[in-house]
Amino acid sequence: MDESEAFDLKNLIASLRSTPLCLFASSRTGRNSAYINILPYIKRTLDLGPFNPEETHTLLRHYGISNGHDITTQVHESTYGSPLILSSVIPELMHYLLSIRQGNKNFQKNLQSKVNSMITAVSAELLWHLTPDEIRWTRRLALLGEIFSVEAAEALLPNSTDILTLLKAKGVIVDGVHFIEPLWGTTTADTPLRFCHTFVHQQLLQNIDFADIPVLSLIESEGAFYSITAMKAIAKADWSEASPALTSKVFQWLHSKVLIVSNLSPILAMSFNPLFYAFHDRYAEQWQSEEKLRNNVKVLDMKVCHYDVVEDSENYSIAIEELRRITRNPRNATEAALRAGALGATFNSRYPWKPQLLEIIAEGTRLVEHFPEIRATEEFTHVVFTVPTTLRSQPHPSISPCAPPPLPYSLHQLPATPPPYLPLLTPLP
Known part of the structure; x- marks a missing residue:
């Protein structure tokens, strides 16, 4: 019921006050101000809504589809319990028992197609006036x-x-x-x-x-x-005609948002991660070498955390080795800082002690000796604040002589710039 229909209904009600007549009208509440205007004339209101799973199953049982059939759950999830959509696919459901007796393996696929076409029709009806x-x-x-x-x-x-x-x-x-x-x-x-x-x-x-x-x-x-609708749509979109600068900006935005979502809902973030990895793989070759390296490290760092959470030790090890490979032998301070960040990612694990730990500590020490300016980088801060905390939670006697001293800052109160020393990456005895 739109504004004009509600206006006509209001006038009709006023002209038929002395006539014993019952009128029925339907409207989406909150859809327009006219609904509010006719409220004083309404004697009874029925609030309609979608069926819950049990109500959907009851309806299907009425037409001969028992709860024992998996199709009832599929139908409810596909239609969201909408009575309009359900009433449109019931003829297909009536055909269900006959179809499975005849071995029709395409029935569920055809049913889903029917549901999708009805959703399209309902949507078109709600948008026709635009x-x-x-x-x-x-x-x-x-x-x-x-x-x-x-x-x-x-x-x-x-x-x-x-x-x-x-x-x-x-x-x-x-x-x-x-x-x-x-x-x-x-x-x-x-x-x-x-x-x-x-x-x-x-x-x-x-x-x-x-x-x-x-x-x-x-x-x-x-x-x-x-x-995360925007994240998914943007990651899936075709950016082949876009400039490298734009695809890089989009990548940085996606990366920053998936980190936020990961902290709030790891499961939700993991549903997006494959799209993020695919976006990176499609456009990484467009970026300049330094930017490409930095973005590669970000993706691999995410993969390390991702495979850690799902306890996929095989892919976790592959991601760690790839981190080590792409940042080996840095040529400048920027690459050295990325290398340091990759070392820090190695410690983001809940798995048992890693044999290569001492080698990684020694390698980090050499980085600082050759590129002391990496102390002022964001990637270096990742090592300074993440790795020592991990080491304290995973003690091992073989590194007790070079165990890091307590940090002067809590992880929730990071300084604006890293401290002028590296508590973890100290020379080995």
């Missing part, structure tokens, strides 16, 4: 996630306040939920916004044209982000 420009704006917003902040939207939309007001009036976006914490970005008192339906958001994501997206504005935005 102009081409409004469709373009909603596709930009879809990149931010199903829930998004006003500040993040400002980075993607011209005159964002007017556009958001218009899209809210047309029912495409609605007020989101309160008290939800973002993954990153600045929070404000404004309530986050969200798309009116999950299906709408999914449909818009399938048709994003990155040539129309102000990517630099997006990655430089300080607005709050509530999902």
